[in-house]
Amino acid sequence: MKAMIVVNPSSGSAEAKEYVSQLKTRLEEKFDEIAIRETEKAGDALKFSAQASKEKFEAVFLMGGDGTVNEGINGIAKQDYQPDVGIIPLGTVNNFARVLGMSMKPEEAISQLDLNHKKNVDIGKVNDQFFVSTVSIGSIPETVQHVDEESKEKFGSLAYFLEGVKALNNDETSTYQMTLDGQDFEEEYSMVLVGLSSFVFGIETVFSLAKMDDGYFNMLCLKETTVTEKIKLIPELLNEDENYSDKLSVKRFKSADLKTKNDKKFNTTVDGDKGPAFPVHFEIYPQFLTLFVPND
Numbered sequence: 001m002k003a004m005i006v007v008n009p010s011s012g013s014a015e016a017k018e019y020v021s022q023l024k025t026r027l028e029e030k031f032d033e034i035a036i037r038e039t040e041k042a043g044d045a046l047k048f049s050a051q052a053s054k055e056k057f058e059a060v061f062l063m064g065g066d067g068t069v070n071e072g073i074n075g076i077a078k079q080d081y082q083p084d085v086g087i088i089p090l091g092t093v094n095n096f097a098r099v100l101g102m103s104m105k106p107e108e109a110i111s112q113l114d115l116n117h118k119k120n121v122d123i124g125k126v127n128d129q130f131f132v133s134t135v136s137i138g139s140i141p142e143t144v145q146h147v148d149e150e151s152k153e154k155f156g157s158l159a160y161f162l163e164g165v166k167a168l169n170n171d172e173t174s175t176y177q178m179t180l181d182g183q184d185f186e187e188e189y190s191m192v193l194v195g196l197s198s199f200v201f202g203i204e205t206v207f208s209l210a211k212m213d214d215g216y217f218n219m220l221c222l223k224e225t226t227v228t229e230k231i232k233l234i235p236e237l238l239n240e241d242e243n244y245s246d247k248l249s250v251k252r253f254k255s256a257d258l259k260t261k262n263d264k265k266f267n268t269t270v271d272g273d274k275g276p277a278f279p280v281h282f283e284i285y286p287q288f289l290t291l292f293v294p295n296d
Contacts (some may be wrong), residue, residue, distance in 0.1 A: 001059075003031040004052040004083075006072055008039045008064030008090065016063070016090060019106045023061060023088060023113075030115045031059070039068065049075030052083055059084045059292075063106075065091015070131060070271035077123060077130040077288065084118060086292040093272065095133045099197045099212055101294050114295040120287035121212045124196055126268060127276040132289075134200050135282075136269045137258075138191035138222070173224045175261035180219075180253040186261070187249075191222040194282065207250075215286040217256070221249040256282040 005023060009016045020036060027034050035057075037048040045062065049072040052060045060083050062072040069087060076082050088109050089097035100119075102109045124131050176192065178185040193200055195218050200206035207218040225247050244250060259279035260266065268275035 001031045002033040002035070002055075002057045003027050003059040003061065004035045004037060004048065004057050005061045005063060006037050006039065006045050006048045006052075006068070008045065008068040015106075019063065019088065019090065019110065022107060022110050023063065026110055026113060027059075027061070027115075039064070043071065045071035046075040049073075050079060052076070053079035053081050056081060057083045059086060061086040061088060063088040063090050065089070066093055066095055066133060066272045067091070069096050070133075070273065073123065073132050073289070074130045077285070082289060084290045084292060086113060095199050095271070099133070099199050100291060112294040113292055115292060117293055117295040118290050119213065119293045120290050122196055122215060123285050123288050124194070124217060125283045125285065126194075126270060126280050129270055129275055130285075131196075131270050131275075133196060133271045134269075135194040135271075135275060135280075136192070137266050137278075138189075174264055174266075176221075177259050177261055179257045180251055181255055187221070188224060189221045189249075190224055192258070193220040194218070195220075213287050215284060216252045216254060217282060217284055219251040219253065219256075221251070223247050223249070253282075254284045258282070 005020060005027075007016060007020050024034055024036065035052075037044075039045050039048070045064070045068045049060050049062070053076050060072065060076060062069050062085065068091070073085070076085065087097045087100060087102060088106055089102055089104055090106055094102075094104060097104070097109070103112055121132075124135070126135050173188045173190045176185075176187060176189050178187075193206070195207050195210065197212040198207050198210045200220075206220060210216070210218045223246075229247060257279065258281075264278065266278045268277070268280060270276070
């Protein structure tokens, strides 16, 4: 049996190589052949994971942040054969690893791995790009695309929050035209979030009723609000229910088309990185991938 480790050595600093060694030792309990691929630039994780799929590796283990995971999943999902997937978090937010119940400490995540315990999970597709966590639209989520590596190293996930605060005063609404599972909507929003599970930006309670294998997208829409109103909404996102005020709207769907009335060209943010521009089409792939998960 063959497994491939795809690692972003810049995630998790110099300790990444030690974590690769620990994971390799762990995998030798089950796999006869283990290939290690280090990414050097954008697109490498996608290329290596696609190679593993084409060569019929039984498993691919992605070590890095949300960007590395997204690339790796895209490399796998676009092939005819999908190996099982393991995630070891080395990034800043590690949203998908949190969904799977993995420890944010890499050495603990490696020890958590149960190579005999797997779960089928949903993935989404926005236009031609697959994703496993979130798609966001609007000036506030778009700021995460501008957080540099130095800020991530220095402030961790707080770097995203600090960048988002800068955008609070510049938030603009647009008229969104949506078709969700055949039903049409037209409403004014300043931000739209689409998620596959309860976690968004590392916060577990945004979509508290969502499951990673229920076959649905979850959408949170923010109406026009002042800075003060936005700040007052934060506690609502931390509650373990979806009893939101009238400034927030939640929808569930399996397929959707989104555009703006004036054809404004938004760029989406997909799993933390720049994604397709508007208009966009969403499609769910129910229980499409098999993931190694902790046996709690």
